[in-house]
Amino acid sequence: MNTSIQPAATSALRLRIDGEFSIYRAAELKEMVLTAVAQAPCLELDLSAVSELDTAGVQILLLARQAALARGHSLLLVDSSSAVQATLALLRVSPEVHGAEAGHVS
Amino acid sequence: MFLDQALPTFIAESRELLDAMESALLQFALAAPQEDTVNAVFRAAHTIKGSAGLFGLDHIVAFTHVVESVLDRVRDGTVTVAEPLVTLLLSCADHMRALIDTTAAGQYEPNAASTATGSALLDRLQQHLPGALAAAEPVPRVETAVAADAGANNYWHLSLRFGSEVLKNGMDPLSFLRYLGQLGTIVGLETLADALPPADEMDPHLCYLGFEVSFDSTADKAAIEDVFDFVREDAQIRILPPHSRVADYLRLIAELPEQAPRLGEILVRCGSVTAQELAEALAAQAAAATPQPLGSIMVAQGVVPPVVVEAALAQQQQLRGKGQETQTVRVDAEKLDQLINLVGELIIASAGASLTARRAGDAALQESASAVSELVEQVRDRALQLRMVRIGATFGRFQRVVHDVAREIGKDIRLQLSGEDTELDKTVVEKLGDPLTHLVRNAIDHGIEPGALRLERGKPAQGTVRLHAYHDAGNIVIEVSDDGGGLRREKILAKAEARGLIEPGQSLSDAEIYNLVFEPGFSTAEQVTNLSGRGVGMDVVKRNIVALRGSVSLTSTEGVGTTVSVRLPLTLAMIDGFLVSVGKAPFVVPLEMIEECIEYSAAPGHHYTDLRGEVLPFVRLRDVFALDGAAARRQSIVVVRQGGVKAGLVVDALHGEFQTVIKPLDKMFQRADRLSGSTILGTGEVALILDVPALIRQATAAAPPAHTQFSCNN
Numbered sequence: 001m002n003t004s005i006q007p008a009a010t011s012a013l014r015l016r017i018d019g020e021f022s023i024y025r026a027a028e029l030k031e032m033v034l035t036a037v038a039q040a041p042c043l044e045l046d047l048s049a050v051s052e053l054d055t056a057g058v059q060i061l062l063l064a065r066q067a068a069l070a071r072g073h074s075l076l077l078v079d080s081s082s083a084v085q086a087t088l089a090l091l092r093v094s095p096e097v098h099g100a101e102a103g104h105v106s
Numbered sequence: 107m108f109l110d111q112a113l114p115t116f117i118a119e120s121r122e123l124l125d126a127m128e129s130a131l132l133q134f135a136l137a138a139p140q141e142d143t144v145n146a147v148f149r150a151a152h153t154i155k156g157s158a159g160l161f162g163l164d165h166i167v168a169f170t171h172v173v174e175s176v177l178d179r180v181r182d183g184t185v186t187v188a189e190p191l192v193t194l195l196l197s198c199a200d201h202m203r204a205l206i207d208t209t210a211a212g213q214y215e216p217n218a219a220s221t222a223t224g225s226a227l228l229d230r231l232q233q234h235l236p237g238a239l240a241a242a243e244p245v246p247r248v249e250t251a252v253a254a255d256a257g258a259n260n261y262w263h264l265s266l267r268f269g270s271e272v273l274k275n276g277m278d279p280l281s282f283l284r285y286l287g288q289l290g291t292i293v294g295l296e297t298l299a300d301a302l303p304p305a306d307e308m309d310p311h312l313c314y315l316g317f318e319v320s321f322d323s324t325a326d327k328a329a330i331e332d333v334f335d336f337v338r339e340d341a342q343i344r345i346l347p348p349h350s351r352v353a354d355y356l357r358l359i360a361e362l363p364e365q366a367p368r369l370g371e372i373l374v375r376c377g378s379v380t381a382q383e384l385a386e387a388l389a390a391q392a393a394a395a396t397p398q399p400l401g402s403i404m405v406a407q408g409v410v411p412p413v414v415v416e417a418a419l420a421q422q423q424q425l426r427g428k429g430q431e432t433q434t435v436r437v438d439a440e441k442l443d444q445l446i447n448l449v450g451e452l453i454i455a456s457a458g459a460s461l462t463a464r465r466a467g468d469a470a471l472q473e474s475a476s477a478v479s480e481l482v483e484q485v486r487d488r489a490l491q492l493r494m495v496r497i498g499a500t501f502g503r504f505q506r507v508v509h510d511v512a513r514e515i516g517k518d519i520r521l522q523l524s525g526e527d528t529e530l531d532k533t534v535v536e537k538l539g540d541p542l543t544h545l546v547r548n549a550i551d552h553g554i555e556p557g558a559l560r561l562e563r564g565k566p567a568q569g570t571v572r573l574h575a576y577h578d579a580g581n582i583v584i585e586v587s588d589d590g591g592g593l594r595r596e597k598i599l600a601k602a603e604a605r606g607l608i609e610p611g612q613s614l615s616d617a618e619i620y621n622l623v624f625e626p627g628f629s630t631a632e633q634v635t636n637l638s639g640r641g642v643g644m645d646v647v648k649r650n651i652v653a654l655r656g657s658v659s660l661t662s663t664e665g666v667g668t669t670v671s672v673r674l675p676l677t678l679a680m681i682d683g684f685l686v687s688v689g690k691a692p693f694v695v696p697l698e699m700i701e702e703c704i705e706y707s708a709a710p711g712h713h714y715t716d717l718r719g720e721v722l723p724f725v726r727l728r729d730v731f732a733l734d735g736a737a738a739r740r741q742s743i744v745v746v747r748q749g750g751v752k753a754g755l756v757v758d759a760l761h762g763e764f765q766t767v768i769k770p771l772d773k774m775f776q777r778a779d780r781l782s783g784s785t786i787l788g789t790g791e792v793a794l795i796l797d798v799p800a801l802i803r804q805a806t807a808a809a810p811p812a813h814t815q816f817s818c819n820n
Contacts, residue, residue: 023273026310034305054278056310062299063308090283091297
């Protein structure tokens, strides 16, 4: 399980998370994702190597979405593993905040 | 009309059935339900429903039918009885009782308040029924109404709010949703993140999400509910069957934590309700002057096919016609009281007749007078027995008190009963309820320690409250005991000193100290905390018991428990007495308390005598009541006993047994604490009945006897 933050191709910051995105790492993940959202006006999440996404993980993504909305930052999913896609589809949620939405605090 | 006349019988029977139902339900709470207790509950509900139908009490029929349906599922094993269901069913029994009570008061239609309670209970009952039932075989008459109100969709609606600890417990709401997918298709789903707090307050290990799910499935409600079996305790899981009425969705919205308009949108988005339906229903609800709980009565009516009810009724009538009425006769309690009063007069008259016969010196007349008085005595016993009831019924009621109070304050307490077959006069039982309730509540609330503390003290976490009854010397003794913390002697002493009830440094026996809690000074709220709550209203308890010619005492061991003993006469009407006299004044001693009579012998000035090697303290009635005249040459000692303590009463003459009809003392004499009543002799003279326990206390007290304020000079 390793995680890397690197400048994305565009001016955005890219955060890549792999392994379990779950309750077992919830505290650590919350901290990491929120820090990244705060730092980057445009954060790209790469979840292509996430093996599992559970409710705790979804909550963190939604929290990140709130944080991004509040700051007027955008948050994008660039690549997601099938596990991530399945969970997000089941719950009908997406953490994404697009540029257009950013700034409209709901 | 015939039915009007039968209504009181219906009400009386229903109340009895509800009593039976309640006690059976409480047994569920104690142990796994036996088949016959389940049947008893079912039968009670079934009979009430049937009879209510006869009288056209449709609201009772409608409500009871749903209760019965749930019970039916308990009976066939599809629903298991757990604590929440028992509590729910108990509430239902309470509601049925309330409905019966309003009927008894002459209201044959449901009122708004009872409808509201009823529909709330029905909603909870529905959770234990297969969804199909709500829509099953609707009555044609009602069907149109239901159809008009029913939502247009074919889907279940599930409203899920998981407990915040669910993730920590190793369960993931996602897995329940995935599993749901195996029972049917999730048509619509909304994840609600409204409860998600700001980032720095959010604990990533807690669950904040809620879900509204529109679900297409042929599974029944029980199967869908079973999905959430593991999390049901902490979670709010609401399941609405397909074609639920819009009103049900509205109620759902009202019950959920989120804002109503937002939830409305969500339901629309899930596809459970159409926007038009929602708008119409909301408008209708707003327009209604009184916010009536929409429609649950309709559901209830929808599930009661009248034909079925009628058939059940006919069957029941047949069953009831056989036998029951020949077994017992219902008699108005007042008629019984009149009879007993008359028997009292008869006894006095018969004593008068015997006396006249003796004076006339006619042997044949005396003989027939004594035959009459013997029969009168038997009549008296039988008459009193008619009014005797087992204390078990009164005890049984406390199962409910303990169950409710223990739940309320979060303690695990069981009630242990013994001596339920002990009988006592109905008039005594009626007056016993309040003081006993007080004592039991006290034991639960203040006697039994919280579970953690009990474990710390090495006791089982479950506290025990015991109710025990037995006969002792013409009295009934009822003990209320707990295995709690006991009374704290020093605290009571300190408080009593502070209150000026005792002198500082005064030495008191344990019994005397514990009895201080019955003093009025100990009944204010402030002491509740200081004395761990003992003494709350204990003076009131004592006053009530004393008013019944009884007494109350308390023993306690710190850390082990407390026992309060209430001692009461079996009846308030008559006793077998023993007539004695001092000078010309006649007195009656209750015969049950007399051990024997012996010749008077004592050293002058002493207050005790030698009873076969035992020291027997005594009191001289002449001194106690300050009677004039010299003592007779051959005085006697009547040896009396109560609760293992013996004492002697010194009297001038013994006259023998005497049937005593108790007449209460006039208010003026009620402070004469060595007398408990009066009676009328055959000659028309008044004799005073001695309060033996008070005299025993006086004889055994170290202090020399004080004169009473009351003097008797006849």
